[in-house]
Amino acid sequence: MTCVFVPKVRLFCVLVSAAFLGACAAPQVGTQIDDPFEVANRATHAENLVLDQQFVRPLSNAYGTSVPGPVQKGIANAADNLSTPSDVLNNLLQVRPGQAAQNTARFLVNSTVGVLGLFDVASAIGIPEAQTDFGETLYYWRVPEGSYAVLPLVGPSTSRHAVGRFVDLALNPIRGALPAPESTVGTVFGVADAFGTRYRNAELIDSVLYESADSYAQARLLYLQNRRFQLRGSEVDADYFDPYEDSHEDFN
């Protein structure tokens, strides 16, 4: 797998520094697409499509059809539970003590009553997940989104989100708290669950990747819209285009 990453390391470093250099600008969630590395991104997207066809999709099908549903659910829950301390850390970095308490309660309940996280008891008793990541922490502290970036294997991202993923991997408290083989359980389950997600949403993912006229443009737009929604929450009025009112203006 490392061979896939090597040629991209330099681009990644460029993206990382770009995200931090821009850190003093005003925070905003725009509707614009900033994609100065489109040529490189399209190349990575094409590589990812090949990886998906040859490796990810077949493995996802194998995982989805051979692993029983309840086991898949248990693995998804356990992966989720093992990433909760990282969420709590980010909740605290975002000065959201309520969400930090909520996620801590989840972690305690699911790690004990939920048998090491295999069962999501917390959601059942009304403690939903307050999901977050370091990308959101950067957003909270007004680091701008940066430019669009397609990461090898991972897929659509922005420079800010890419830095966030890297920091989340590096700072995950579970890694520090557990001894060597056990500390990788979260990662292994997380990867397994990624295959499960690919399998459960196969029709939707296949339609975007293989039935779109321009799968790169579709994936970019879907990712950016959804990621901005996650960070900012619901739409604001100014985002809405009124086709009745603006009939004589350019539509886009």
Place this chain on the structure above:
Amino acid sequence: MKTSIDATLTRRSILALSGAAMVAATQPAFALTTADAKSLVGRLVGEINAIIASNKSEAAMIRDFDGVLNRYADMPILARSILGVPWRSASAAEQRDFTRALQGYLSRKYGKQFRRFAGGEIEVLSARPVRSFFEVRSMAQLPGEAPFEVVFLVSNGSGRDLFFNMIVEGINLRTTENTEINALLDRNGGNIGRLTQALGQLG
């Protein structure tokens, strides 16, 4: 307010519909209110919930969803805002044919997803005016997934109360399809007739 097809809602819908028909009969046009917008989306998601619950074949669900678009969507406005700038240089016949082809494409593309939603339901939460139209928020609950937000934008700019865009977890139907349709237009040499023909095979 749950908007599954229960007796109360059906009765209320019929009342609303007959009320609307009476008003429409006496006045050429009437102002859409927040309550009207909410009740329109209530009926719309009621029909979508009924399709999801019907457990019919994929082809039947696509046909039913096409009917929903007929009754609830402002297709000419959707077609114009999805095609964007090229709409203006198209002839009236090209616009009409494109609109029809787009409706078929959307019915197939989204109608075939409904079987995955089995056991799911959409519930209308709130409505509010925005500039000249209304934003109606709803929550979709699919089995085994966290609930997610679906926003409908409703206007009577066409003379009828119809939705002209929807946004699912930030993903905007108009902009998403604008990107896709314009990529298809490029692929068809910028020719709207050929785009319309291609759309007939897609979705």
